[in-house]
Amino acid sequence: MIIRSAEFIKSAVNPAHYPPEGLPEVAFAGRSNVGKSSLINTLVNRKRLVKTSATPGRTRLLNFFSINNQIVFVDLPGYGYARVPERVQKTWGPMIETYLSTRTTLKGVVLILDIRRTPGPDENDLMHWMGIHHIPVVPVLTKADKFSKTAQKNRRREIAVALSANADSLICFSAKTRQGKDAVWDAVCRLIGPGEGKPESGAASAPRIKE
Numbered sequence: 001m002i003i004r005s006a007e008f009i010k011s012a013v014n015p016a017h018y019p020p021e022g023l024p025e026v027a028f029a030g031r032s033n034v035g036k037s038s039l040i041n042t043l044v045n046r047k048r049l050v051k052t053s054a055t056p057g058r059t060r061l062l063n064f065f066s067i068n069n070q071i072v073f074v075d076l077p078g079y080g081y082a083r084v085p086e087r088v089q090k091t092w093g094p095m096i097e098t099y100l101s102t103r104t105t106l107k108g109v110v111l112i113l114d115i116r117r118t119p120g121p122d123e124n125d126l127m128h129w130m131g132i133h134h135i136p137v138v139p140v141l142t143k144a145d146k147f148s149k150t151a152q153k154n155r156r157r158e159i160a161v162a163l164s165a166n167a168d169s170l171i172c173f174s175a176k177t178r179q180g181k182d183a184v185w186d187a188v189c190r191l192i193g194p195g196e197g198k199p200e201s202g203a204a205s206a207p208r209i210k211e
Contacts, residue, residue: 003044003045003046003067003068004068005066005067005068005069006044006045006046006049006065006066006067006068007065007066008049008063008064008065009064009065009066009072010063010064011061011062011063011064012061012062012064013061013062013095014095014098015098015099015102018062018064018099018103019064019072021103021104021105022105023066023069023070023071023072023105024071024072024105024107024191024192024193025064025071025072025073025074025103025105025106025107026071026072026073026074026106026107026108026109026110026188026191026192027073027074027075027076027099027100027106027108027109027110028040028073028074028075028076028109028110028112029076029079029096029109029110029111029112029126030078030079030111030112030113030142031078031079031112031113031114031117031122032078032079033078034078034112034113034114034142035112035114035142035143035175036050036075036078036112037050037051037075038142038175039110039112039140039142039173039175039184040065040073040075041175042175042178042181043073043181043184043185043188044065044067044073049065050063050065050075060077061077062074062075062076062077062095062096062099063075071188071192072105074099074106076096076099077095077096079093079096079122100130100133100135101133106135107136107191107192107193108135108136108137108138108188108191109130109135109136109137109138110137110138110140110184110187110188111123111126111127111137111138111139111140112140112142113139113140113141113142113159114141114142114143115141115142115143115144115146115147115152115155115156115159115172116143116146116155118158118159118162119159119162119163120162123162123163124162124163124164127163127164127165136191138169138171138184138187138188138191139159139163139165139169139170139171140170140171140173140180140184141155141156141159141170141171141172141173142173142174142175143174144172144173144174144177144179144180145174145176145177145179152172156170156172171183171184171187
């Protein structure tokens with residue numbers, strides 16, 4: 001996948017602050033410290049396009065990035081980190097829900113999961129809610145290098161059962177070894193569809209997410 005440009009557009013809290021709709025968008029969601037920033041940086045061949053932090057819960061806004069001027073990646077705030085102030089926690093759920101349910105250019109969500117952790121109610125509720133809203137989901141299991149290939153397959157099956165999903169739909173990924181990078185890009189391109197900014201190929205009620 002040839003990445004010619006990857007640029008930060010802006011941060012936003014509510015629809016009034018979103019960039020104008022136009023290019024297809026793919027959002028990235030996951031628990032705090034799950035490796036979301038590392039995944040995005042690896043996909044676009046940049047070390048620090050999305051800032052990583054040793055302190056989980058630092059991403060508190062919707063961050064928009066233009067990739068090749070053809071597609072927009074949207075980095076959603078991570079959830080599940082208890083040390084974030086309660087007043088901040090209460091804003092995240094509605095902020096994410098509003099974006100996911102109202103953004104007409106949203107093509108799908110890459111749901112990022114730590115392969116070492118079995119998904120719980122938060123992930124299941126989010127998957128169910130996105131299903132109700134007909135939002136396609138690409139589950140990606142990060143930190144796959146922590147396991148052997150055989151162990152990865154076993155964990156993928158176990159996580160698929162926990163999510164009531166097909167194991168073949170889960171992509172094992174490692175920012176360290178770049179395993180799964182092409183598979184994630186292929187999934188992203190399927191989300192946005194042919195002719196809708198595909199990068200060049202080369203060489204009910206909303207879930208109560210515990211922020």
